Structures are given as C-alpha cells and as structure tokens.
Amino acid sequence: VTNTVAHEALAADSVVRSAAAGDEVAFARLVAEHHASMARVAFVICGDREATRDAVQTAWAIAWRRIGSLRDPSRIRPWLVAIAANEARKLAGRARHGQVVDISDAVGRADAPDPATFLDNVDLELVLRRLQPDERRLLALRYEAGLDSSEIALQLGITASGVRSRLARIIERLRLDLRSQEGAAR
Amino acid sequence: MNARKTFEAQLADLIAGYADAAPIDVDPLATARFARAAASRRKVADWFTWVDRTLAVGLGIVLLMVTFIAGATVGGRGDAEPTPQASNSSPAPVPRFSGLPPAEAVPSSPMMGVLVASSFHIHPYFAVFAYEDGRLISSRDVPGLRWTTMGWREQHLSPEGVELLRAGAVALPDWDELDATSWLPSNGWDDAHLSAYVPARYAVCVFYDADNSPPPVAILDRLSVEARALLDNALRVYDTPGGGRPGPMRCHDLTLRDAQALDEILAETFATSLPAVGLAVDYRLDDRGNEFLTFLPLLPHGVWSPEGGG
Numbered sequence: 197v198t199n200t201v202a203h204e205a206l207a208a209d210s211v212v213r214s215a216a217a218g219d220e221v222a223f224a225r226l227v228a229e230h231h232a233s234m235a236r237v238a239f240v241i242c243g244d245r246e247a248t249r250d251a252v253q254t255a256w257a258i259a260w261r262r263i264g265s266l267r268d269p270s271r272i273r274p275w276l277v278a279i280a281a282n283e284a285r286k287l288a289g290r291a292r293h294g295q296v297v298d299i300s301d302a303v304g305r306a307d308a309p310d311p312a313t314f315l316d317n318v319d320l321e322l323v324l325r326r327l328q329p330d331e332r333r334l335l336a337l338r339y340e341a342g343l344d345s346s347e348i349a350l351q352l353g354i355t356a357s358g359v360r361s362r363l364a365r366i367i368e369r370l371r372l373d374l375r376s377q378e379g380a381a382r
Numbered sequence: 383m384n385a386r387k388t389f390e391a392q393l394a395d396l397i398a399g400y401a402d403a404a405p406i407d408v409d410p411l412a413t414a415r416f417a418r419a420a421a422s423r424r425k426v427a428d429w430f431t432w433v434d435r436t437l438a439v440g441l442g443i444v445l446l447m448v449t450f451i452a453g454a455t456v457g458g459r460g461d462a463e464p465t466p467q468a469s470n471s472s473p474a475p476v477p478r479f480s481g482l483p484p485a486e487a488v489p490s491s492p493m494m495g496v497l498v499a500s501s502f503h504i505h506p507y508f509a510v511f512a513y514e515d516g517r518l519i520s521s522r523d524v525p526g527l528r529w530t531t532m533g534w535r536e537q538h539l540s541p542e543g544v545e546l547l548r549a550g551a552v553a554l555p556d557w558d559e560l561d562a563t564s565w566l567p568s569n570g571w572d573d574a575h576l577s578a579y580v581p582a583r584y585a586v587c588v589f590y591d592a593d594n595s596p597p598p599v600a601i602l603d604r605l606s607v608e609a610r611a612l613l614d615n616a617l618r619v620y621d622t623p624g625g626g627r628p629g630p631m632r633c634h635d636l637t638l639r640d641a642q643a644l645d646e647i648l649a650e651t652f653a654t655s656l657p658a659v660g661l662a663v664d665y666r667l668d669d670r671g672n673e674f675l676t677f678l679p680l681l682p683h684g685v686w687s688p689e690g691g692g
Binding site: 253355371 | 389390393394396397398399400401402403404405406408410411413414415416417418420421591592593594623
C-alpha cells in the first residue's frame with residue numbers, strides 16, 4: 197500500500213511538472229482531476245452557474261501561466277481551488293450589489309422539490325448572500341474544499357490564526373442566522 | 383464545543399449539498415488549450431490586479447532564479463551548459479551558467495541606481511530598466527523556450543539617452559526590439575554592447591512555513607558561525623511575503639562578495655534544491671522541504687523581480 201501511495205504521489209508530481217513544462221495533455225489531466233473541486237468552491241462563492249463557469253475558466257488560464265511557480269506539486273489541489281476561489285470572489289464582489297434573493301415565490305411553489313432539502317438549500321443560499329465574498333471564500337475553502345486553516349492561510353497569504361478567528365466569527369453569525377430562520381419557519 | 387462541532391458538520395453538509403448544483407462538466411483538453419491560448423493573449427495590465435500580485439512576484443522570482451545567465455564574458459562557478467537552440471532564428475544562443483558569478487567577476491557599479499524608466503511583459507517575457515547613471519539592464523526569453531531567458535544584460539546609455547527616456551521622447555524597446563540598438567538615436571548610446579549584468583547585491587532569503595517552521599532566527603542557527611556572521615553583515619534585513627513559495631521569507635541584502643563567501647560555505651553543508659530548473663542558488667535547510675535559503679540577484683534599484691521584491 198505504501199509503495200502504491202508513493203508511486204501515485206510520484207505520478208501526480210510528474211503530471212504537475214509536465215504541465216508546468218507546457219504539456220497540454222498533462223494539463224488536461226489536471227483539469228479532469230480538479231475541475232469539479234474548483235467549480236464547487238467557486239459556486240459556493242458566486243451562487244451563479246454562469247459566473248462559476250467564468251471564474252473557473254479564468255482560474256485555469258491563470259493556472260497555466262503560474263504553475264511553474266508552484267513549489268510543491270503535492271499542493272496542486274489547494275493551489276488550484278484557491279485560484280478558483282479568488283476569481284469567484286472577484287466576480288461575486290462585482291455582482292453582489294445587483295443581486296436580490298427572493299425566496300417567497302419558491303417556498304410556495306407546488307412543484308418545489310422535497311421540502312426538507314429545499315428549505316435547507318434556500319436557507320443556505322439566503323444566508324450565504326448576506327456574507328461578504330471574502331467570507332464566502334473562507335467558508336468554501338474550509339467546508340467545501342476541506343482545506344485546514346494552515347493550508348487556507350498559505351494559499352491566501354494570511355496567518356492560520358487569522359483564518360481560524362475569521363471562520364469562528366462567520367460560523368457564529370451563520371449559526372445565529374440559520375437558527376433564527378429555523379425558529380421563524382416553525 | 384460539541385454543539386459547535388455539530389453545527390459545523392451540518393454546515394459542511396449544507397454547503398456540500400448546495401455545491402452539487404455547480405456546473406462541473408468540462409472538456410479537459412479543450413480547457414487546457416483555452417488556458418494556453420488565454421495565457422498568450424493576456425496583457426500585462428490584466429496580470430497585476432491586487433490579488434495577482436503575490437503570485438506574479440513569485441513567477442518573477444522563478445524567472446530570475448531559473449535564468450541567472452552570465453554573458454559570454456562571465457563564467458559561473460557552477461557548470462556551464464549550452465542554451466538549447468531556440469525555435470526561432472534570433473537571437474544567437476548564449477552560454478548558460480548556474481551559481482553565483484565567479485570571484486573575478488566585477489560587479490556592476492554603482493551599487494545602487496535610480497530608475498528612470500522601465501518596461502516589463504510576461505509573455506513573451508522581457509524586462510528592461512534604465513537608470514540615471516546610464517545603465518540599461520534587460521532580460522528577455524529565448525524565443526520558443528518558455529521560462530528560459532537570456533539573463534540580465536547590461537548596456538550603457540549616454541546622458542542624452544537618459545534624458546530622452548526621462549522626457550518620454552523615446553520609449554523603451556519592446557520584446558522584438560530589445561537586442562537592437564536602433565530604437566534609440568546613436569547619440570543616445572555610450573556603449574550599446576550587451577554584456578552580462580553582474581549584481582552588486584544579492585537578497586539572501588530564508589523561506590519557511592509560517593505555521594510549522596521555527597522562527598527564521600532559529601532556522602539560521604543551523605548555519606555555521608561563519609555563515610551567520612556574513613548574514614549579520616547584511617546591508618539590511620527585512621520580512622516579505624512568500625511570493626509564490628509556501629511561506630513568508632526573511633531576506634538579507636548582501637554584497638556580491640559576502641554572498642559569494644556565504645555560497646562557498648553553504649555548498650559544503652547543504653544540498654541545493656531543484657537543480658533541474660536551474661535555480662541560481664537555492665539551499666534546502668530541512669528534511670521536509672519547508673525551509674530554504676535562496677540567493678536572489680538584485681537589480682540596482684533594489685528589487686529582484688520586474689514586479690518588485692526586495
């Protein structure tokens with residue numbers, strides 16, 4: 197098992213280095229492996245499918261240019277999702293003033309999906325929209341991408357303790373917000 | 383605490399469910415081709431949004447470290463290797479060297495310089511800096527070779543040439559004009575001959591992992607007394623973000639002579655890392671690969687990258 201893991205790590209390392217050398221096929225392998233993670237993170241930040249596509253496409257272009265600066269190939273995933281998160285944050289920052297989320301129609305629709313799931317999603321959508329793009333980026337990197345505070349700190353250029361304290365504040369606000377909605381719904 | 387953990391778990395589930403609506407369909411090869419084409423099209427202005435700056439500096443560092451190439455008149459202490467032939471016809475191949483300039487190399491003078499004009503482009507890569515004292519220092523990539531540059535070269539402008547640039551009467555050359563002299567009137571040149579730029583100063587930087595490494599002072603304690611004495615002799619010491627590397631860094635600006643002496647000492651004790659990409663000097667200080675000591679050639683205005691640093 198150890199040999200297999202080591203072999204896979206070496207293979208992944210080789211793909212990253214080939215991509216950095218301009219190998220389109222190697223880069224395509226990275227796209228195949230990491231695109232979904234990047235899109236999911238970007239979507240949590242943007243909340244919009246078209247904006248997510250734009251953010252991730254831009255992120256890949258940036259990744260192509262900068263992959264040679266990635267010192268540790270084993271960090272390719274956090275590096276890529278952080279680029280996508282940054283691009284999504286930019287787009288969300290531009291769009292947020294014009295965006296209004298209205299849940300009243302959807303809640304009352306007869307053809308709405310399973311009420312429990314639907315309500316959860318609507319609540320989260322509403323609550324996420326109330327956060328700043330920077331805050332959604334932190335949430336996405338932590339809870340969707342699963343990065344720990346040290347990795348987020350590395351990718352965003354801030355301290356790990358700063359990441360932890362910001363996340364703690366965001367979570368507390370979310371907890372209160374979601375609970376208050378839950379209470380209002382009952 | 384337990385309640386918070388439970389809430390965090392619920393939150394993670396909610397976010398994961400929400401993210402299921404993300405558009406994840408993709409054609410990998412088409413995306414790779416798009417990325418490559420987009421990278422070629424992007425202009426400098428698009429590169430340097432504030433979010434990009436840190437990584438761009440990192441790329442600049444890579445470009446510099448990958449490509450410290452002495453000109454034909456300067457031999458490196460390390461191995462010389464011929465530059466691979468470019469796919470285009472010009473310019474002529476130049477010898478490549480790794481390591482710091484040899485002991486007999488004469489550093490560029492004066493040690494500091496006041497910038498009069500500069501120009502920089504990522505792809506194709508070129509950077510050119512004009513100084514009040516007449517130095518014109520430039521680098522560019524070898525046509526067809528990604529991230530392989532000609533190294534820093536030095537030419538000399540006449541006072542008239544400096545004034546033409548300062549007044550904006552003449553613009554610095556573009557990538558394809560950089561090796562020509564015709565972009566400037568003949569009286570603008572004092573010496574148009576391209577020779578190797580020998581940095582008078584190096585930034586010797588400790589890269590480390592902010593969360594998992596000991597503080598820089600403790601990392602430097604691994605060096606010998608002689609090595610630390612050279613660092614203590616730094617012209618200045620400063621902290622700066624990692625610039626594309628995994629961690630912040632503490633830098634010491636050393637004169638070329640002190641940098642060469644330090645390099646000699648370190649070479650006996652530590653392994654250089656990533657020699658395959660041709661870093662000038664990059665010593666690994668720990669087993670995990672989190673901590674490095676890197677020598678970055680400084681330009682006369684005190685930066686190691688066209689986009690800053692230092």
